[in-house]
Amino acid sequence: MRSRVVAGAAVLAVVAAALTPVAAQARPGDPLDAVNTFIGTQDEGNTFPGASAPFGMVQSSPITTHYAGYLYTDTAIRGFGHFFLSGAGCWEQGGLVSMLPTTGDVGPGAAFDTSQAATFDQAKYAAPYTHDGEVGKPGYYKVHLTGYGGIDVETTASTRSGVERYSFAKPGPANVFVNVGQANAKEPVSGSSVRIVDDHTIAGTVESQAFCGGKPYTTYFTTKFDKPFASYGTWSPEGGTPGSRAAQGGAGLRGAWLTFPDGGQITATTSLSQVDARGADGNLAASRVLPFDAVRAEVQRAWRHELSSVDITGGTPDDRTVFYTSLYHAFLQPLTANDADGRYYGFDKKIHRAVGWTYYDFFSLWDTYRSQNQLLALLKPDRARDIAKSILAIHDQGGWLPRWAYASQETNTMTGDPVTPFLVDLWRFGALRGDELHAYEALLQNSREIPPASSPFQGRSGNASYQANGFVQYDPNFPKKGQDIDPAHGASATLEYALADCSLSVMASALGRQQDAKQLAAKGRTYATLWDPSVTDRGFTGYFRPKSADGSWYTPADGPYSPQGQDGFHEGTAWQYQWLVQQDVPGLAAKMGGLANVGKRLDDFFDYSDLVQDPAKTAHEKWVVGPYDYYKQFRYNPNNEPDLHSPWMYTLAGQPWKTSAVVRAAHTLFTNKPNGATGNDDLGTMSAWYVFSALGLYPAVPGTGNFALNAPRFAKSVLHLQNGRDITIKAGSANGAQLQYVSGLRVNGTSSDKTFVSLEQLRRGSTLDFTLTGDAARAAWGTSPSSAPASPCAA
Numbered sequence: 001m002r003s004r005v006v007a008g009a010a011v012l013a014v015v016a017a018a019l020t021p022v023a024a025q026a027r028p029g030d031p032l033d034a035v036n037t038f039i040g041t042q043d044e045g046n047t048f049p050g051a052s053a054p055f056g057m058v059q060s061s062p063i064t065t066h067y068a069g070y071l072y073t074d075t076a077i078r079g080f081g082h083f084f085l086s087g088a089g090c091w092e093q094g095g096l097v098s099m100l101p102t103t104g105d106v107g108p109g110a111a112f113d114t115s116q117a118a119t120f121d122q123a124k125y126a127a128p129y130t131h132d133g134e135v136g137k138p139g140y141y142k143v144h145l146t147g148y149g150g151i152d153v154e155t156t157a158s159t160r161s162g163v164e165r166y167s168f169a170k171p172g173p174a175n176v177f178v179n180v181g182q183a184n185a186k187e188p189v190s191g192s193s194v195r196i197v198d199d200h201t202i203a204g205t206v207e208s209q210a211f212c213g214g215k216p217y218t219t220y221f222t223t224k225f226d227k228p229f230a231s232y233g234t235w236s237p238e239g240g241t242p243g244s245r246a247a248q249g250g251a252g253l254r255g256a257w258l259t260f261p262d263g264g265q266i267t268a269t270t271s272l273s274q275v276d277a278r279g280a281d282g283n284l285a286a287s288r289v290l291p292f293d294a295v296r297a298e299v300q301r302a303w304r305h306e307l308s309s310v311d312i313t314g315g316t317p318d319d320r321t322v323f324y325t326s327l328y329h330a331f332l333q334p335l336t337a338n339d340a341d342g343r344y345y346g347f348d349k350k351i352h353r354a355v356g357w358t359y360y361d362f363f364s365l366w367d368t369y370r371s372q373n374q375l376l377a378l379l380k381p382d383r384a385r386d387i388a389k390s391i392l393a394i395h396d397q398g399g400w401l402p403r404w405a406y407a408s409q410e411t412n413t414m415t416g417d418p419v420t421p422f423l424v425d426l427w428r429f430g431a432l433r434g435d436e437l438h439a440y441e442a443l444l445q446n447s448r449e450i451p452p453a454s455s456p457f458q459g460r461s462g463n464a465s466y467q468a469n470g471f472v473q474y475d476p477n478f479p480k481k482g483q484d485i486d487p488a489h490g491a492s493a494t495l496e497y498a499l500a501d502c503s504l505s506v507m508a509s510a511l512g513r514q515q516d517a518k519q520l521a522a523k524g525r526t527y528a529t530l531w532d533p534s535v536t537d538r539g540f541t542g543y544f545r546p547k548s549a550d551g552s553w554y555t556p557a558d559g560p561y562s563p564q565g566q567d568g569f570h571e572g573t574a575w576q577y578q579w580l581v582q583q584d585v586p587g588l589a590a591k592m593g594g595l596a597n598v599g600k601r602l603d604d605f606f607d608y609s610d611l612v613q614d615p616a617k618t619a620h621e622k623w624v625v626g627p628y629d630y631y632k633q634f635r636y637n638p639n640n641e642p643d644l645h646s647p648w649m650y651t652l653a654g655q656p657w658k659t660s661a662v663v664r665a666a667h668t669l670f671t672n673k674p675n676g677a678t679g680n681d682d683l684g685t686m687s688a689w690y691v692f693s694a695l696g697l698y699p700a701v702p703g704t705g706n707f708a709l710n711a712p713r714f715a716k717s718v719l720h721l722q723n724g725r726d727i728t729i730k731a732g733s734a735n736g737a738q739l740q741y742v743s744g745l746r747v748n749g750t751s752s753d754k755t756f757v758s759l760e761q762l763r764r765g766s767t768l769d770f771t772l773t774g775d776a777a778r779a780a781w782g783t784s785p786s787s788a789p790a791s792p793c794a795a
Contacts, residue, residue: 031307034324037136044627045677060155060162072674078122087681090212095184101166114240139299160283174263181254193248229258286340314715326687337361347398366414367682369422377429400457412482416496421702462486474546491568502583502793503703524793566631615665639679657779660711705759725765741779744771755782
C-alpha cells in the first residue's frame with residue numbers, strides 16, 4: 001500500500017486579492033466580457049492594458065514609468081505608444097511613437113514653452129489620470145485624463161494599425177503631441193525623424209534598441225487624423241520650432257505638435273512597418289482608416305472568434321475572468337511582421353515577401369516552447385503552420401535557427417536549445433506538413449554544430465564540450481555575442497540540450513532516421529554526466545552539479561558546492577533543474593534511489609505537507625514568490641519557466657493525486673487583480689500554463705504529443721478544434737476553492753486508468769469525464785505502473 005497525505009476538509013484559503021465566493025457561479029457568455037487586460041500590470045507581470053488585434057503588429061496602449069509600458073499604481077500617462085510586448089522581462093520593450101492629447105498654447109513663453117527643450121520631455125508633459133471609468137477589454141481601452149481640462153482617450157486596433165480617439169472636455173484649440181525621440185522607460189532611442197505630410201498626416205521613423213541589449217533597428221510609421229490640424233511645429237534637443245515641417249537626428253528629444261482649431265473629438269490612426277515608409281503607408285491604406293467604432297467592432301469580432309475556441313462552465317466570475325484573460329494573453333504573440341503587401345524584413349537584411357501566409361516575428365522560445373506553443377498548435381493550427389514556416393524562413397535567411405528572435409535579429413537571449421522542442425512539437429502537431437525533412441535537417445544542424453564566429457547567431461555555443469564529453473562546461477567568462485551564453489550556465493544548458501535531443505530523436509524515428517534517432521536518444525540521457533552522488537542537501541543525496549572544462553566538479557571559491565547556489569544554472573538552482581529530466585523518469589528515479597525517493601523529494605520541493613493544510617499560504621509564502629528570486633532557493637518557483645512542468649513529475653512518478661493538489665495551490669497565484677500574474681507572463685507562457693492546468697491537461701514531455709492529466713478546475717470545458725471536432729472535458733463536482741483529486745476517468749465513455757491522453761485522441765474529438773474527490777485517500781486513480789506515459793528516452 002502506498003502512503004498518502006490526506007487533505008480531509010482542507011480548503012483553499014480565499015485570498016483577499018483572488019477569489020470571490022464559490023456560490024457566485026459563472027455562466028457561459030461573451031468571453032470578451034470576462035477579460036480584464038489590467039491583470040499583470042503590477043508587480044512585474046509586464047503585460048499591457050491597451051488594444052491589440054490577435055497576434056497584431058501594432059498595439060495602442062498607455063505609457064507610464066515602467067519599462068514594460070504601464071504600471072497600474074502610477075498616476076500619470078506620458079503618452080499612448082504603438083508597439084508593446086506582453087509580459088517580457090528585459091528592459092527594451094517598445095512604446096514607440098508615443099502620442100498624447102493636450103491643451104494649451106505652444107510657443108515662446110507659452111504654456112508649452114518652445115524655448116525650453118525640457119518642455120517636450122514626456123515625463124514633464126505627462127497627464128494625470130484616474131482609474132475611475134478605466135476600461136481594459138480585448139481590442140478596446142479607455143481612460144480619463146484629469147489634466148488639460150479633462151480628456152477621454154479610447155484606443156482600439158487592427159492587425160497593422162493602432163487607433164486613438166481623443167474627446168476634449170475643454171472647448172477651444174487642442175493639441176496632439178507626437179513623440180518619436182522617447183519611448184518606454186529604459187528603451188533607448190538612438191535616432192528618430194518626423195515630418196508633416198499634409199494637414200491630416202504625419203510620418204517618420206524611430207530607431208530603437210532591440211530586446212535584451214540587441215542591436216538598433218528602424219520602425220517606420222504613418223499617422224492620419226480624421227480632422228485637419230491648423231498649425232504645427234517640431235521639437236528637437238534644442239527646443240521647439242513653430243511652423244517647422246520636419247525634424248530628424250540622433251538620440252534626444254524629438255517630435256511634433258499638431259494643433260486643431262476646435263478640439264472636440266479627434267481620431268488618429270497609426271500604422272507601422274519594419275520594412276520602409278512605403279510599408280507604413282500601405283499598412284495604413286489597408287486598414288481603410290475606418291471610424292473608431294467600426295475598427296473597434298471589427299477587432300472585437302476577431303477576438304470573440306479567437307476566445308470562443310474554448311467554452312467553460314462553472315467556477316466563479318473571477319475564475320472565468322482569470323481563464324479568459326490568460327487565453328487572451330496567450331493569443332497576443334508572436335507578432336505579425338509582414339506588411340499588408342506581404343513584404344517583410346528578413347534575417348539576411350533583405351526584403352522578402354510572404355505570399356498566402358503570415359510571417360511572424362518576436363519569438364521568446366525559451367519560454368514559449370513549454371506551454372504557449374502547444375496551446376496555439378492545438379487550438380490554432382493555421383497560425384501554428386505559419387509560425388513554423390516563419391522559423392524555417394529565419395533559418396534559411398540567417399543560416400541558423402533562432403533562440404530569441406526580435407525585429408529580424410537574433411538577440412541570443414537565454415540559454416539551452418529551446419528551438420528544438422519548439423519545432424519538434426510543431427511537427428508533432430502537424431504544423432510542418434510538407435516541410436518535415438527541411439525542418440529536420442535544420443534541427444540536426446542546430447543540434448550537432450556551432451555557428452561560425454562571423455554569424456550573429458550563437459546557437460548551441462556549448463556544443464564542443466557537449467558532443468565530446470556529454471556536458472556543457474561551466475565557464476562564466478565564455479565569449480558571447482549577446483546577453484547570454486550557454487557555458488555561463490553550463491549545468492542547465494546540458495539539461496536543456498538533453499531534453500531537446502530527446503525530442504528530436506522522436507522526430508528522427510518517425511522520419512525513418514533510425515541511426516540518428518538512436519544517437520539522439522542517447523544524447524537525451526547525457527544529463528547523467530552532471531549527477532554528483534556525493535552532494536547532500538536537506539536530507540537528500542545526489543544533485544546535478546556543474547563541471548569545469550577539464551571535467552572536474554565545480555566548487556565555488558568561498559565554500560563547498562550547494563545545490564541551492566546560482567553557479568551553472570540559468571534563472572534557477574539545482575533544486576529546480578533536477579526535474580528537467582521528464583524525458584527519462586526511470587533514469588532520474590534510479591539516480592534518486594527509486595520512485596519512492598522521487599516522491600519524497602517532490603514533497604519537500606513543494607512543501608506538500610503544509611500545502612494540503614493551507615494551499616494558498618504555502619503558494620504565497622513558502623514557494624518562491626518574487627519575480628526575480630531565482631537563486632538560493634530549494635522550493636518550487638511557479639513564477640519562472642524551468643519549473644512549469646514539475647507539478648506533473650508527480651504524475652510521471654506514479655503519484656498523480658499530488659499533481660492535482662499542487663496545481664490547485666498554484667492557481668491561487670492567478671487572480672483577477674493587477675498583480676494577478678505570476679512573475680513575467682513571458683509572451684503568454686505563464687498564461688498558457690494556467691489555461692492548460694485549469695482545463696486539466698498539460699504537455700509535459702516535448703515531442704511526444706502526450707498531455708498529462710490533473711483535476712480540472714471547471715465543471716465543463718469544450719475546446720472547439722479547427723477540424724470541426726470538439727474536446728469536451730467534464731468534471732461535474734469541480735470546485736476550484738478546494739483541493740480535489742481524480743478518483744476516476746472515462747474517455748469517450750470507457751473507463752481509463754491512464755494519466756495521459758494523446759494528441760491523436762484529442763484531435764479525433766474526445767470526451768474526458770473526470771470523477772473528482774476531496775479525499776486524497778480515495779484517489780487511487782492512475783497509480784498502477786502502466787498508468788503513466790512511457791519516457792521517450794529511457795534506456
